[in-house]
């Protein structure tokens with residue numbers, strides 16, 4: 001099982017990671033961050049394979065994956 005950590009302060013809500021996750025487990029938080037964006041969050045972390053597509057595509061390096 002993989003661990004996904006999303007830095008919600010750094011996230012600017014572009015949602016590229018959501019579109020690139022093959023398992024579709026990344027969703028949008030219902031709480032605004034300090035910059036005024038709705039950051040993404042892992043909705044079903046147990047299904048994460050640790051492929052790191054989300055982390056690689058994030059333009060703000062806001063995602064860390066640990067296997």
Ligand code: SF4
Pocket residue numbers: 006010011012013014015016017018039040057058059060061062063
């Ligand atoms: S790709 Fe990065 S900046 Fe864009 S929504 Fe995902 S975590 Fe946030």
Ligand code: SF4
Pocket residue numbers: 002004020021022023024025026047048049050051052053054055065
């Ligand atoms: S590591 Fe892969 S499976 Fe896990 S959240 Fe990121 S894109 Fe999805």
